[in-house]
Amino acid sequence: MKTGDLLIVSCSALKNDAPGEIPALVRYDGPAYRVIRSFLREWSWPSNLRVGVFSAEYGLIGGLAPIPFYERRMTPERARELRQMVVATLKEWSTLCSSLAIVCGKDYLEPLLDGVHGTGFEHVEVAAGPIGKKLQYLSQFLRKRKDKRKRTEPDINYDRLLYFLPDWDDMLDPEYDFDNDTFSQVRRDERREVHVTVLMRPRKVCDGILVSLAQQFKGKGALKGFSRADVRTLAPQPLRARFGLSEDQFLFGDCGAFSYIQEPEPVITVEQAVSLYELHGFDLGASVDHIPAPFFPPEERERRVRLTREKARAFIEAHRRLSCRFVPVGVIQGTTPESYALQLPEYVEMGYRHVGIGGLVFRTDSEIEEIVKGICEVRKKLGKPVWIHLFGIFRPKLQSKFRELGVSSFDSASYFRKAWLRSDQNYLGVDRKWYAAIRVPVSSDPRTRKKLHGSGIPFEEVERLERRALQALHLYGAGKLSLEETLEAVLAYDRLVDRNEKKKKDLAQAYKETLAARPWEKCNCPVCSELGIDVVIFRGSNRNKRRGIHNTMLLFEIVRRGFD
Numbered sequence: 001m002k003t004g005d006l007l008i009v010s011c012s013a014l015k016n017d018a019p020g021e022i023p024a025l026v027r028y029d030g031p032a033y034r035v036i037r038s039f040l041r042e043w044s045w046p047s048n049l050r051v052g053v054f055s056a057e058y059g060l061i062g063g064l065a066p067i068p069f070y071e072r073r074m075t076p077e078r079a080r081e082l083r084q085m086v087v088a089t090l091k092e093w094s095t096l097c098s099s100l101a102i103v104c105g106k107d108y109l110e111p112l113l114d115g116v117h118g119t120g121f122e123h124v125e126v127a128a129g130p131i132g133k134k135l136q137y138l139s140q141f142l143r144k145r146k147d148k149r150k151r152t153e154p155d156i157n158y159d160r161l162l163y164f165l166p167d168w169d170d171m172l173d174p175e176y177d178f179d180n181d182t183f184s185q186v187r188r189d190e191r192r193e194v195h196v197t198v199l200m201r202p203r204k205v206c207d208g209i210l211v212s213l214a215q216q217f218k219g220k221g222a223l224k225g226f227s228r229a230d231v232r233t234l235a236p237q238p239l240r241a242r243f244g245l246s247e248d249q250f251l252f253g254d255c256g257a258f259s260y261i262q263e264p265e266p267v268i269t270v271e272q273a274v275s276l277y278e279l280h281g282f283d284l285g286a287s288v289d290h291i292p293a294p295f296f297p298p299e300e301r302e303r304r305v306r307l308t309r310e311k312a313r314a315f316i317e318a319h320r321r322l323s324c325r326f327v328p329v330g331v332i333q334g335t336t337p338e339s340y341a342l343q344l345p346e347y348v349e350m351g352y353r354h355v356g357i358g359g360l361v362f363r364t365d366s367e368i369e370e371i372v373k374g375i376c377e378v379r380k381k382l383g384k385p386v387w388i389h390l391f392g393i394f395r396p397k398l399q400s401k402f403r404e405l406g407v408s409s410f411d412s413a414s415y416f417r418k419a420w421l422r423s424d425q426n427y428l429g430v431d432r433k434w435y436a437a438i439r440v441p442v443s444s445d446p447r448t449r450k451k452l453h454g455s456g457i458p459f460e461e462v463e464r465l466e467r468r469a470l471q472a473l474h475l476y477g478a479g480k481l482s483l484e485e486t487l488e489a490v491l492a493y494d495r496l497v498d499r500n501e502k503k504k505k506d507l508a509q510a511y512k513e514t515l516a517a518r519p520w521e522k523c524n525c526p527v528c529s530e531l532g533i534d535v536v537i538f539r540g541s542n543r544n545k546r547r548g549i550h551n552t553m554l555l556f557e558i559v560r561r562g563f564d
């Protein structure tokens, strides 16, 4: 379906000279780009707006395409050289955009106008006249398209602990058929997959989603990078819609420092991080950091602590220079409790009112407690309200302590992932008791096949027992089979795929408890209501991750009510 209004702007000699690659809309700094950025500071990116750039160096590229600094002017000759590329790209873009507006200098026009012929644009406009006229046109073009809320400071609740769920790109089939164990479409790209948080709507599972900019360099995730002329670089991904966020939930970005921990320097530059947070409409954005993990030599750890602090300074300066709207969060790394605490005044001095504490994942409960205590004491002495986020940790034993000390926020996927990573604590009941999920592995799965290999059991027999186990569980869910018969059917299949006797005995007892308690009947969340007993069956992502999001929803409830 064609929905976009495409705007093409010519590149400008005036550029931001930041190192590395930054989005074209931030790299170019001519008057047209200032008009666009000033509009985007005031309004969220309109849903039908697409922005392309005609660059003397790269030809037609998306406004979000990352580009390095360069110097090259457009000439009639260069425009002719780029003609073929421009024509082909316009043709592709016209399959998604219904209209085209061109705001370019005269040297750029010829290939563009050539390219328009034979494309599917229903409406084409070329801004004419001197530069002032063109800018006026641009400004009106943008204002006519604003369809979203004005950008405002996020309305953060400072009175209670906030919980963020890190995004692991968990996309599921909303129409998965649990009775017949089939996807809505055989091919994954034909399914209408949604993020697991959307399946829980209208229930909320968190105060916001933590998205890592490192997705830019990986082949997956909402922020994954595309080639410069790809149609997906014409507008930011609609992240809030992707995660089903409502107005009181936040998009929090960080740099995903774990993904480059082995590199000498962070792979993301400060300007890159700042411009990505801003263009993608993040509410909060963490400064660039580098983890001083305990396995590095002491001098390297100290270097990383300093580097993180220097990056934080450059980050808030770039944030000011570009007049960004997102809330800057200064990441503090440290080696000892003192090293963390002593840096806080400097961050406050830089202008930060929100800080994030990194590198805690490696530490024990008592170390974390010391670090957090130290920082909170310094904050008290400073007498300034500083919002403190703890990155990547959830320690049940410490949560009430954190609250007491005045920690503001944390992120963790541990309840989500427990659904399939733990052997016997997979489903959190509304009674706050953990239950084991009942394993019925997919027999055609290569890992299951490997376990069966050499057992001498015909595969038809394996499949028969697998079907029988699932049927028994569904009948038990419907109240039509006894617990003993159900358990027998489950274990008969289980015996084939796992032969560890001790583990099996423990699991049999754990399964019995799950079945007897029927915890899925006591939860009225959308997932448990739809799945019934399937939510406690340990089998494939569509069940396991739905169970994970149910756990997360309960964790969020506990966070809001307060830990015991």
Ligand SMILES: [Zn+2]
Pocket: 523, 524, 525, 526, 527, 528, 529, 550
């Ligand atoms: Zn539930």
